[in-house]
Amino acid sequence: MMMGSGQRGGFRALVALLLAFFPAFIQAQNPAASTFYLEETETQFSLNLANDSSGDVFIYFASPAYSWVGVGFGDGMKNSLMFVMYPNQKGDNVTISPRTADGHSEPSFTSKPQISLLNGTRVTDDGMFVLRARCSDCRVWQGGFLDAKNTAHPMLYAFGPGNRLQSNDVNAPLHRHIRYGKFTMNMVAATGEGAVPANTTASNGVQMVGGMTRDHDRANLAHAVMGCLALFVFWPLNVIFAGFFRNIKIHVGVSVFIMVFLVSAYGLGISTSSEYNRSKSFTSPHQILAFLTILPILLTALLPVKPVSHIHALLPRIHTPLTTLTFVFLVLTGGLGLHLYAAPTSIILAYTAISLLVFIFNVLLQTCIKRRGSAYARATLRRRLGEEDEQDLVLAQYYANRKLEDERSRSPSAASSEYHQHARSLSGGAGGAAGGSSPPGRGGMFGGGSMPGPQYLLNMHPGVPWRPGA
Numbered sequence: 001m002m003m004g005s006g007q008r009g010g011f012r013a014l015v016a017l018l019l020a021f022f023p024a025f026i027q028a029q030n031p032a033a034s035t036f037y038l039e040e041t042e043t044q045f046s047l048n049l050a051n052d053s054s055g056d057v058f059i060y061f062a063s064p065a066y067s068w069v070g071v072g073f074g075d076g077m078k079n080s081l082m083f084v085m086y087p088n089q090k091g092d093n094v095t096i097s098p099r100t101a102d103g104h105s106e107p108s109f110t111s112k113p114q115i116s117l118l119n120g121t122r123v124t125d126d127g128m129f130v131l132r133a134r135c136s137d138c139r140v141w142q143g144g145f146l147d148a149k150n151t152a153h154p155m156l157y158a159f160g161p162g163n164r165l166q167s168n169d170v171n172a173p174l175h176r177h178i179r180y181g182k183f184t185m186n187m188v189a190a191t192g193e194g195a196v197p198a199n200t201t202a203s204n205g206v207q208m209v210g211g212m213t214r215d216h217d218r219a220n221l222a223h224a225v226m227g228c229l230a231l232f233v234f235w236p237l238n239v240i241f242a243g244f245f246r247n248i249k250i251h252v253g254v255s256v257f258i259m260v261f262l263v264s265a266y267g268l269g270i271s272t273s274s275e276y277n278r279s280k281s282f283t284s285p286h287q288i289l290a291f292l293t294i295l296p297i298l299l300t301a302l303l304p305v306k307p308v309s310h311i312h313a314l315l316p317r318i319h320t321p322l323t324t325l326t327f328v329f330l331v332l333t334g335g336l337g338l339h340l341y342a343a344p345t346s347i348i349l350a351y352t353a354i355s356l357l358v359f360i361f362n363v364l365l366q367t368c369i370k371r372r373g374s375a376y377a378r379a380t381l382r383r384r385l386g387e388e389d390e391q392d393l394v395l396a397q398y399y400a401n402r403k404l405e406d407e408r409s410r411s412p413s414a415a416s417s418e419y420h421q422h423a424r425s426l427s428g429g430a431g432g433a434a435g436g437s438s439p440p441g442r443g444g445m446f447g448g449g450s451m452p453g454p455q456y457l458l459n460m461h462p463g464v465p466w467r468p469g470a
């Protein structure tokens, strides 16, 4: 008994010794494979090309996934076959999506390669994604093929950004890579009896081509930043300029500035739309709403311009409600953009909060301006009366009222009609309906002896010089 177990222990020790001193002994048991191993991320991509008639390709692919990780056959993304791996819906296993691209843009799923996941495919406890798979019908794809005789087959690898992506969908939308690189792989060394390559940290048959490239999605970032600056910084500032600055040219200038930002944001958006599958056909809600919003933007910008504003007295009055409508449209467009980009929830929440704050700020300010009249409108009124400051205005009104009362007492009907006409012509310039909102019976602005009331100023828009006698 004692001797038997001792003998067995000795045998085990001998085997352990052999394994330790002759790693080649184990290697011989492993299937032929070429291995790409990337130290920085502990990413291993090993390939085995079955030398039988099946044409099967066996893959061992292990990596932290970030949001996704991909390896492809080809010199560039265009016409390459790529294996993109990301966590499944539950996050407890992997989704593998073979994809092809028709340019340097988001690759689309291709259903041709038949991938069977084999046992051992899993997410390890420390978050490594492990794929063990057999791929049939993998050697030829639209636009390219795997050259089994090539000892330096061009290959690509790429990592997605650290965004959350969990999906069972092989069509799942991907964020643009944050790092990528190229290497070559020896396909002859990868050829042998078909089997899944083993777990290893040793590269085999692989040459790196250049280093890992950091990538930035600058155009999309600029698209978002310009849109947000226009909406959340310059827009509320412009409401202030419109309401509280006498010089209307500042409001016009800032409006032009905002337009430049919006046009740039649109331009950048259109230029990057081909980058993603989900945006290249301009059918996403974000893009559709963005195009619809061009109409209120144009109306907001063009209605206060002189020849247009004179077409109908109502036109200048809808400028303020129109700006609010345009703002809401643009905010919704931005929100849909974040959704399209699959932005993190934190960013969407921050965006929603800022939108609400700026919206409330704008509306409060606009209400306040409506009540007291914009600085420009009041300055214009003073100029009209030929006076310089507020005090003179009060005086002027005082005398006007005196004169009116005098004339009224002399010949009530004639005087009153004359002055009401005058009052109507003043207030009617910016808003033709003013005569209705300040009825002659209540004295308009001159007859009643009071300061111009809200009804009067309400009808004057800052951006629109009024015409007498409208």
Ligand SMILES: *[C@@H]1O[C@H](CO)[C@@H](O)[C@H](O)[C@H]1NC(C)=O
Residues within 6 Å of the ligand: 092, 093, 094, 117, 118, 119, 120, 121, 122
């Ligand atoms: C992951 O998927 C593989 C292949 O479908 C399967 O063999 C394995 O059991 C799965 N693991 C878990 C934890 O679901």
Ligand SMILES: *[C@@H]1O[C@H](CO)[C@@H](O)[C@H](O)[C@H]1NC(C)=O
Residues within 6 Å of the ligand: 119, 120
């Ligand atoms: C997969 O299953 C086979 C038997 O079906 C077994 O020999 C092999 O060790 C398993 N591989 C892994 C990685 O679990």
Ligand SMILES: *[C@@H]1O[C@H](CO)[C@@H](O)[C@H](O)[C@H]1NC(C)=O
Residues within 6 Å of the ligand: 032, 051, 052, 191, 192, 193
């Ligand atoms: C396939 O490769 C294995 C070695 O990996 C070799 O033993 C076998 O003979 C080869 N089969 C063919 C058909 O070439």
Ligand SMILES: *[C@@H]1O[C@H](CO)[C@@H](O)[C@H](O)[C@H]1NC(C)=O
Residues within 6 Å of the ligand: 062, 124, 128, 130, 199, 200
């Ligand atoms: C690879 O093998 C090593 C031991 O050789 C082990 O520690 C590691 O967890 C394995 N990795 C995976 C992804 O299975």
Ligand SMILES: *[C@@H]1O[C@H](CO)[C@@H](O)[C@H](O)[C@H]1NC(C)=O
Residues within 6 Å of the ligand: 108, 109, 171, 172, 173, 277, 278
């Ligand atoms: C991507 O585009 C292809 C056609 O190019 C289409 O078949 C596929 O459904 C698209 N995927 C998504 C997620 O839009």
